Amino acid sequence: MDYHNPNYATSLYHFIPSPLFLGKQIAPNAFQTTPKLHILDLSGNAGCLPEHPELSSMPELQELYLRRMQISVFPAEIMSLKQLRTLDLSQNSLQHIPQGVKDMTSLTQLDLSDNNISALPPELGMLEPSLQVLKLDGNPLRSIRRTILDRGTKAILKYLKERVAED
Numbered sequence: 001m002d003y004h005n006p007n008y009a010t011s012l013y014h015f016i017p018s019p020l021f022l023g024k025q026i027a028p029n030a031f032q033t034t035p036k037l038h039i040l041d042l043s044g045n046a047g048c049l050p051e052h053p054e055l056s057s058m059p060e061l062q063e064l065y066l067r068r069m070q071i072s073v074f075p076a077e078i079m080s081l082k083q084l085r086t087l088d089l090s091q092n093s094l095q096h097i098p099q100g101v102k103d104m105t106s107l108t109q110l111d112l113s114d115n116n117i118s119a120l121p122p123e124l125g126m127l128e129p130s131l132q133v134l135k136l137d138g139n140p141l142r143s144i145r146r147t148i149l150d151r152g153t154k155a156i157l158k159y160l161k162e163r164v165a166e167d
Contacts, residue, residue: 096117
């Protein structure tokens, strides 16, 4: 691979940073040069993601892994990724999931495990039937009974969807 070739980044489909990347922050506009990127894994690279990354410049992104990134606020920019099928935000410090997550209709897998989430927005239920896997273990969820959580993704989404209808 010729990393010095200016066309290299525009044809990149999968990016997992090397250990040498640890601790270095990505420029906010860095993703503008990777429009064909399908998979981005920044897991464990806490502090490398800028406060407002321009993720919308990666319209073909299908898998995004941001595990162990010390993220405390759900990055709103993620909701602009219309092709995103897998989103891993596990092992962070998230406390809130925005209502706008309902617009992420291509999601099939969402991992929110091991955060500080105590409630889920009812709008998350609108992702049924596309969302097949919802991981919530390790969160202090208080808004959903344990019996529903134990029954899995379909039961959780059904419960949340019913809450939307009540509002």
